[in-house]
Amino acid sequence: MKLRExxxxxxxxxxxxxxxxxGPKGMPLAGGTALHFMRGRTPVTAVDITRLxxxxxxxxxxxxxxxxxTPLADIQRRxxxxxxxxxxxxxxxxxxxxxxSTIGGNICRVFPWADLPVVLLAMNARMLVYTGxxxxxxxxxxxxxxxQPAGRFAGGDILAAVRIPVLKAHHGFGSVKASRTAAxxxxxxxxxxxxxxxxxxxxxxxxxxxAIPFPKRLRxxxxxxxxxxxxxxxxxxxxxxxxxxxxxxxxxxxxxDYVRELAEVSLTDALARAAEFARGRND
Amino acid sequence: MRKxxxxxxxxxxxxxxxxxxxxxxxxxxLLRREGYRGSKYGCGQGTCGACTVIMDGRAVYGCLxxxxxxxxxxxxxxxxxxxxxxxxxxxxxxxxxxxxxxxYCIPGIVMSATxxxxxxxxxxxxxxxxxxxxxxxxxTGYEKIWLALRRxxxxxxxxxxxxxxxxxxxxx
Ligand SMILES: Cc1cc2nc3c(=O)[nH]c(=O)nc-3n(C[C@H](O)[C@H](O)[C@H](O)COP(=O)(O)OP(=O)(O)OC[C@H]3O[C@@H](n4cnc5c(N)ncnc54)[C@H](O)[C@@H]3O)c2cc1C
Ligand code: FES
Ligand code: FES
Numbered sequence: 479m480k481l482r483e484x485x486x487x488x489x490x491x492x493x494x495x496x497x498x499x500x501g502p503k504g505m506p507l508a509g510g511t512a513l514h515f516m517r518g519r520t521p522v523t524a525v526d527i528t529r530l531x532x533x534x535x536x537x538x539x540x541x542x543x544x545x546x547x548t549p550l551a552d553i554q555r556r557x558x559x560x561x562x563x564x565x566x567x568x569x570x571x572x573x574x575x576x577x578x579s580t581i582g583g584n585i586c587r588v589f590p591w592a593d594l595p596v597v598l599l600a601m602n603a604r605m606l607v608y609t610g611x612x613x614x615x616x617x618x619x620x621x622x623x624x625x626q627p628a629g630r631f632a633g634g635d636i637l638a639a640v641r642i643p644v645l646k647a648h649h650g651f652g653s654v655k656a657s658r659t660a661a662x663x664x665x666x667x668x669x670x671x672x673x674x675x676x677x678x679x680x681x682x683x684x685x686x687x688x689a690i691p692f693p694k695r696l697r698x699x700x701x702x703x704x705x706x707x708x709x710x711x712x713x714x715x716x717x718x719x720x721x722x723x724x725x726x727x728x729x730x731x732x733x734x735d736y737v738r739e740l741a742e743v744s745l746t747d748a749l750a751r752a753a754e755f756a757r758g759r760n761d
Numbered sequence: 762m763r764k765x766x767x768x769x770x771x772x773x774x775x776x777x778x779x780x781x782x783x784x785x786x787x788x789x790x791l792l793r794r795e796g797y798r799g800s801k802y803g804c805g806q807g808t809c810g811a812c813t814v815i816m817d818g819r820a821v822y823g824c825l826x827x828x829x830x831x832x833x834x835x836x837x838x839x840x841x842x843x844x845x846x847x848x849x850x851x852x853x854x855x856x857x858x859x860x861x862x863x864x865y866c867i868p869g870i871v872m873s874a875t876x877x878x879x880x881x882x883x884x885x886x887x888x889x890x891x892x893x894x895x896x897x898x899x900x901t902g903y904e905k906i907w908l909a910l911r912r913x914x915x916x917x918x919x920x921x922x923x924x925x926x927x928x929x930x931x932x933x
Contacts, residue, residue, distance in 0.1 A: 481785035484767065484829040511807065511825050514787075524784065526830065551819070572895025573873065575807055577819040578826065660894060661808070 479505070479513045480521035490530050490608050490636060497525055498634035506636060508547050509579035512587065527636060532582070541604075541641040546582030553581060560644050562651040562755065566597045566669070569655045582637045587628040588693065591663040595623050595693040597653055599685035600669035604641040614638050623693055648674045650756025652748040656740055664688040665729060666741045672708065672752040679703045679712070684745070689726045689737045696723040699745065708753040710746070717745035771831040773797075774841035782828045788814070789823030792838060799839035799868045803897075810896030813869035814838050820876040820892070839868035842875060850923040851875065851913050858909035862900035869896045874910055884914035 484507075487493040497504045500523050507513060507524040532547035535556055542561065544553060554567035554576060570576060570584075570593055584594040585605070598619045605622045606614040607630070622630075631637070645651060653669040666689040673680045682703040687693030702716040721738055728734040769791075770779040782791055789812045792800055803811030805824045812823040815837040843849030848856065851871045855861055870893070877892035878884065889910065898906060916923065 479785075481827065484784040484827065486829075486832065507827075507830075510827055510830060513827075514806070514825055521785075524827070524829075528830075568891070572808070572810070573892050574810065574813060574820050574822045574895040575825070578821050 479516040479518050481513075481524050482521035483523035484526065485523060486526040486529055488529060490532075490638065491610070493525055493527055493530060494608060494610055494634050494636055496523075496634075497636070500525070501634075502632070504634075506586070506631070508583040509549065510583075511575060511579045512583055512589070527582075528580075532638060533580075537644070538641070540644050542644060543606075544581055544640045544642065546586075546637040546639055547580045549577055550579055550581065550584070551576040560646070560649075562601075562645065562653075563597070563642065566593055566653045566655065566667075569593065569657075569660075572661045581640055585622075585627060585640070586631055586637050588623070588626060590691065591688050592693070593655055593664055593667045593687070595619075596667045596685045596687035597669045598640065598642070599623055599693060599695055600653070600671045600683045601642050601651065602671065602683055603643070605637055606639040606641060608636045608638040610635075616641075620695070626692075645671075645755075646673075648756055650674070650752040650754065652751025652753075652755060654744040654748045654751070656744050665732070666726075666737060666744055668741065668744045668748045670745070670748045670752045672703070672749065672756055674708060674753070674756045677707065679706050679708050684716075684749075686720065686724055686741060686745070689729065689741060690724045691727070694724065696720050696745075698722045703749070708749075708756075710750065713746045713749040713753075714742075716749070717742040720745055767829065769828050769832050771833060772835040774837055780828070784827070784829060786828045787824055788826040788828045788831055788836070791828040792823060792836075797838045797840055801865055801868060803865065803869075808897070809866070810869040810873065811866055813872040813896065815872055815876050818876065818879060820873045820895070822895070837872075837875075839871055842871055851910070853923075854909040854912050855906065858905045858912070860901060860905035860909045866896060866898040866900075870898070870906060870910075874913070878914070878917060884918055889914060 505522040506527050528547050532545040534545040536543055550567045554564045584592055588595050603619045605617045609615050650672045655667045656665045668686045671683040682700045684696045684699045698719040699716045702719050706712040726734050726737040766781050768779055769782050800823050801811035803809035807822050807825040813820050814823045816834050843852045851874050861867055873893050873896050881888055
């Protein structure tokens with residue numbers, strides 16, 4: 479992306495005002511790592527949003543709140559009970575990229591390979607969007623990722639933070655990213671949130687991305703889990719229904735059928751991890 | 762001033778500097794143009810690590826950072842670590858282990874290892890692998906690089922000074 483100008487506002491309010499005025503000629507810049515690869519004919523003004531106090535992780539009641547400009551490395555390094563975001567962040571690209579690229583940059587413009595939208599869909603995260611008022615608009619993940627989120631920000635609004643529900647006891651989370659090499663883009667990424675109750679699955683949220691055009695929840699898989707025992711057979715049977723929710727796309731050197739199998743195995747693993755977590759895994 | 766020219770100020774290897782730049786010049790290009798040629802251009806797209814520099818204590822890719830993003834930050838390049846005549850501890854060990862073939866990846870490797878040692882107390886393989894996962898070497902197969910780094914890390918962990926460098930860097 480050609481940059482014609484580079485500005486560094488010092489408040490969220492100022493950043494939004496600048497972006498509103500620039501319209502399509504402006505573009506928020508967080509880590510900037512994606513901007514280098516974006517193709518656009520007209521040069522834009524980059525509006526640096528890394529100096530607005532948007533880099534933090536804190537517990538707020540039943541949520542972990544992650545500032546939109548928090549680098550992935552910070553999310554990855556954090557440890558604590560009922561926290562599961564580090565797992566997927568460790569799997570994104572390389573150390574140097576994780577030090578710079580932000581959670582907001584990963585989800586405000588969703589590229590097909592993006593890993594965090596999958597995780598945030600499964601976790602039922604809420605995006606807090608700064609729309610100019612005193613209160614930030616809260617957008618549930620299902621709405622946020624219903625279509626390309628970049629459209630939502632075209633008018634100058636800015637993602638301020640992401641809220642992730644603190645996992646309760648009996649809640650478990652698991653994610654799996656299948657890739658050819660450690661730092662490669664995902665072939666398929668899946669994530670699952672399970673709520674266990676009396677030895678059964680009370681509810682499930684399952685999502686996938688990368689081998690499909692856009693990240694989405696797998697509703698048939700979720701339905702097949704509800705009320706069942708969290709066993710290997712249950713997980714395999716549920717994962718086998720994923721093809722009803724998502725049309726897997728073949729990739730370089732891989733048929734669509736191979737990718738489907740890869741997705742099903744990954745789903746089974748993610749569900750097993752989630753169940754293990756719910757039963758008290760503590761890393 | 763030529764149209765499109767901007768200036769950016771940051772601390773470079775301990776000195777406050779101001780440079781003329783363009784809004785979309787990469788930090789790596791600026792550094793090399795200004796004579797800091799130790800940082801290398803490999804892939805130019807954030808996958809090889811040859812361009813690694815340290816910004817505010819973190820290893821970052823100079824090829825994926827606009828120079829303007831460095832405003833007010835503290836940038837360190839390989840030139841701050843050692844010279845041919847007075848190599849740093851990591852450089853010494855890499856040379857001693859025969860871990861340098863073409864050498865193109867080495868400045869980046871040294872910067873990532875430096876960031877690791879400055880940020881973490883625990884220099885176990887697991888943590889070290891995480892900090893070093895963004896640096897590729899096309900020549901050596903990593904075996905000797907790893908051996909050299911382990912020597913430095915183990916010495917840090919043991920609290921003993923670097924040989925021949927009057928304990929510099931091991932004071933902490
Ligand atoms: C070599 C390489 C490998 C990668 N591998 C992976 C991978 O395996 N998995 C993966 O998920 N990602 C991967 N990425 C993608 C990387 O994570 C993205 O480049 C990154 O997420 C973008 O984050 P950023 O902070 O740099 O965003 P930027 O480049 O600054 O911004 C990206 C887009 O989001 C917009 N934006 C950013 N923040 C906000 C905000 N707060 N409000 C509104 N709009 C905003 C920007 O305007 C821009 O359109 C890789 C990237 C590289 C370069
Ligand atoms: S030149 Fe920057 S990562 Fe390869
Ligand atoms: S020594 Fe040649 S790339 Fe590493």
